[in-house]
Amino acid sequence: MSPPEEISDEEAMAAVDEVIALKPISTVLIVIAMQTEALPLVNKFQLEEDTDACLFPQKVPWVRYHGTYKDLHIDLVWPGKDPVLGVDNVGTISASLVTYASIQAFKPDLVINAGTAGGFKAKGACVGDVYVASDVAFHDRRIPIPVFDIYGIGARRTCPTPNLLKELNLKVGKLSTGDSLDMSLQDETSILANDATIKDMEGAAVAYVAELLSVPAIFIKAMTDIVDGEKPTAEEFLENLVMVTAALDQAVTQVIDFITGKCLSSL
Numbered sequence: 001m002s003p004p005e006e007i008s009d010e011e012a013m014a015a016v017d018e019v020i021a022l023k024p025i026s027t028v029l030i031v032i033a034m035q036t037e038a039l040p041l042v043n044k045f046q047l048e049e050d051t052d053a054c055l056f057p058q059k060v061p062w063v064r065y066h067g068t069y070k071d072l073h074i075d076l077v078w079p080g081k082d083p084v085l086g087v088d089n090v091g092t093i094s095a096s097l098v099t100y101a102s103i104q105a106f107k108p109d110l111v112i113n114a115g116t117a118g119g120f121k122a123k124g125a126c127v128g129d130v131y132v133a134s135d136v137a138f139h140d141r142r143i144p145i146p147v148f149d150i151y152g153i154g155a156r157r158t159c160p161t162p163n164l165l166k167e168l169n170l171k172v173g174k175l176s177t178g179d180s181l182d183m184s185l186q187d188e189t190s191i192l193a194n195d196a197t198i199k200d201m202e203g204a205a206v207a208y209v210a211e212l213l214s215v216p217a218i219f220i221k222a223m224t225d226i227v228d229g230e231k232p233t234a235e236e237f238l239e240n241l242v243m244v245t246a247a248l249d250q251a252v253t254q255v256i257d258f259i260t261g262k263c264l265s266s267l
């Protein structure tokens with residue numbers, strides 16, 4: 001009898017990836033930053049708020065909604081509100097923590113980070129547009145030491161979804177993430193270097209955690225404000241938040257409908 005053929009670790013990993021890519025997606029984790037963005041989706045998918053105290057550490061403000069929609073199990077998580085200030089826990093830190101804890105607890109096949117964002121009109125973005133991010137990177141992690149500089153930017157390609165993009169009428173652009181709603185001159189330089197069309201406060205952080213835990217992730221971002229426009233960002237953001245959330249809600253529903261019954265390799 002001939003000895004079994006040796007395969008390298010890389011070949012074994014590729015074989016595992018192929019099996020995963022061909023497995024139908026059954027569990028999706030939706031990561032959202034703000035309550036205003038989360039609630040329409042909770043209603044649309046008829047999700048229930050979780051009361052199981054053991055899933056997240058005690059006393060954290062994170063909120064999980066869950067349910068089954070067209071055979072797909074959906075967990076939707078939102079990092080809740082600051083217990084003292086009462087505002088949404090936006091930004092990279094809360095997004096990373098809740099993504100990490102949720103992937104560990106719910107073992108999703110796919111992560112969807114959905115939210116509002118700013119867009120650049122110089123790249124063709126308009127208020128109300130919904131984008132799928134092709135790439136993500138950070139714009140406020142400047143480490144001017146060789147190689148650390150590249151680490152700081154943290155550029156990543158997102159999970160490719162050519163069929164989803166063909167089928168749904170969504171725009172595609174690069175996403176740049178930082179922990180500020182406004183934009184300093186240094187941030188602007190980095191955003192230009194990242195070739196970004198979209199600017200948010202969570203995407204690249206969610207991408208980092210998803211990659212760390214080997215879960216594919218996609219990013220759906222609806223434009224509340226035009227970063228290179230005339231209006232002050234905070235004012236424009238607040239003015240459009242509710243209206244743009246409806247566009248986000250519609251796009252996420254289309255994406256979930258598209259995903260249902262498919263495997264990763266056919267997205």
Ligand code: FMC
Binds near residue numbers: 034090118199224225
């Ligand atoms: N810059 C950065 N973030 C945002 C933005 C902009 N012009 N418009 N909307 C956002 C998103 C962020 O990701 C936060 O979750 C929230 O809206 C603003 O605090």
